[in-house]
Amino acid sequence: MTIEAVVFDLDGVVIDTEEVWEEVRRGYVAEFGREFLPDTQDRMMGMSTPEWSGHLAHDVGVPRTPEQVAADVLGRMAERYKSSLPLIPGSVEAVRRLGARFPLALASSSARILIDQVLETAGLTDAFRVTLSTEEVPRGKPAPDVYFTACEKLGFAPAVCAAVEDSSNGLRSAAAAGLAVIAVPHGVYPPAADALTLASLVVTDVSELSPEVVGGLR
Known part of the structure; x- marks a missing residue:
């Protein structure tokens, strides 16, 4: 074989991009007065979009639907990629x-x-x-x-x-x-x-x- x-x-x-993802998502949840849970970053590494957006909405407590969270964060990530691809x-x-x-x-x-x-x-x-x-x-x-x-x-x-x-x-x-x-x-x-x-x-x-x-x- x-x-x-x-x-x-x-x-x-x-x-x-792991640091970029963390920076963008931490900044995003902070805008709503929320913080990552102790295991949030580790849990989200490898999660699909519906999974990590659901985690931020339901577990971290961002007052947006998972679909809204995904759209918000992905839009910010796309802008980062356009200006600088690491x-x-x-x-x-x-x-x-x-x-x-x-x-x-x-x-x-x-x-x-x-x-x-x-x-x-x-x-x-x-x-x-x-x-x-x-x-x-x-x-x-x-x-x-x-x-x-x-x-x-x-x-x-x-x-x-x-x-x-x-x-x-x-x-x-x-x-x-x-x-x-x-x-x-x-x-x-x-x-x-x-x-x-x-x-x-x-x-x-x-x-x-x-x-x-x-x-x-x-």
Whole structure:
């Protein structure tokens, strides 16, 4: 058995946006006199749009519907991406390098509007055969839905696919779907120890990824 396709996460792997997401969402809830709960940031990493907007509305207490919260926050994020896209150094090159050998998919917790904007700004619209948002599947990460669907649309069994992930929920999602998991831990928001143990390979930088490294995972 060998790796035949690769599925990338977006936030924390291609673009370094976790701090941007936290800044935007903290500022947003503060406008309504609310604060993050102790576990809010960790819980939202990997959640789909309906899930994190529901958390902010119902658990944090923002007095808006989840749909309104999502529209508010996504609008602010889109504006940030237009003015400054925080690409992770070496990420575009890594995508191109792996794409020269493997069919690629993207499985992201970001909304479709943000995925499309990032790929256009980064010049990667042609790099992925399949792009999926968790808002387009029944459940967000850590459920395996988005990875199952990405592999299905690529035409490969999960067992011959590798996932590149950074967050606890992302690692759990890919592992639950049966992919070989590559962890690229974020320096500020590292994954939980139990999630990291699910990885077949841990690298410190996405630039370490090569077709040879990924191809040797199985």
